[in-house]
Amino acid sequence: MASIQSIKTECDKHRKQLNLYCPSHLMPCCDECTSTSHSKCTGIQHLPSVVEETKIEKSKESVEKDINSILHLLDKIEDNISTNIKTGEQQCEDIKISIGVHQIEQKVQQCQQYVENLEKDDRVKTFDIKMKQNHKTKKILSKLGSLESLGQVTLVHSDIEVKRETSVRRKAQVQLQHSNINNMTMNMRQR
Numbered sequence: 001m002a003s004i005q006s007i008k009t010e011c012d013k014h015r016k017q018l019n020l021y022c023p024s025h026l027m028p029c030c031d032e033c034t035s036t037s038h039s040k041c042t043g044i045q046h047l048p049s050v051v052e053e054t055k056i057e058k059s060k061e062s063v064e065k066d067i068n069s070i071l072h073l074l075d076k077i078e079d080n081i082s083t084n085i086k087t088g089e090q091q092c093e094d095i096k097i098s099i100g101v102h103q104i105e106q107k108v109q110q111c112q113q114y115v116e117n118l119e120k121d122d123r124v125k126t127f128d129i130k131m132k133q134n135h136k137t138k139k140i141l142s143k144l145g146s147l148e149s150l151g152q153v154t155l156v157h158s159d160i161e162v163k164r165e166t167s168v169r170r171k172a173q174v175q176l177q178h179s180n181i182n183n184m185t186m187n188m189r190q191r
Contacts, residue, residue: 021050 011018011030018028024041034044 019047021045021047 014032016030023043
């Protein structure tokens with residue numbers, strides 16, 4: 001690019017100010033050059049307006065370049081934000097799962113501690129079963145009484161087994177109700 005000092009403002013031939021521009025020869029010219037050297041050229045314009053248009057065109061190109069650069073930067077920022085949002089959502093889900101597992105582990109630990117405390121407690125070893133009699137149990141007892149003539153009825157007591165699961169990964173368990181009468185046998189003897 002030419003420096004400001006080397007730009008000519010006067011015509012070398014006529015020593016007049018360059019105030020016109022010939023687009024055919026792509027050069028500035030004076031009024032006399034236009035009538036002599038550039039008489040057949042078309043589209044001759046005033047030099048200040050051409051310079052102004054050139055400045056505007058260069059400024060426009062520079063602005064367009066800056067706008068394209070900014071748009072590219074905004075696209076990158078948008079991609080980064082989108083990626084960060086997805087990463088944040090995944091981390092949030094992971095934290096929720098981790099908290100849920102931790103809470104389940106704490107509950108299992110509390111239940112295990114409760115069962116261990118029950119095993120150590122003497123009150124669990126002995127317990128009474130109270131049964132409310134109703135008309136059906138009276139019938140059964142009367143029938144059992146009539147069977148005494150045939151033999152002897154005995155009730156065998158067995159210990160209750162407490163089963164517990166220590167695995168955290170198992171699903172929730174449903175407690176089954178066990179029958180309180182196990183292995184009832186009837187021995188018949190003749191008299």
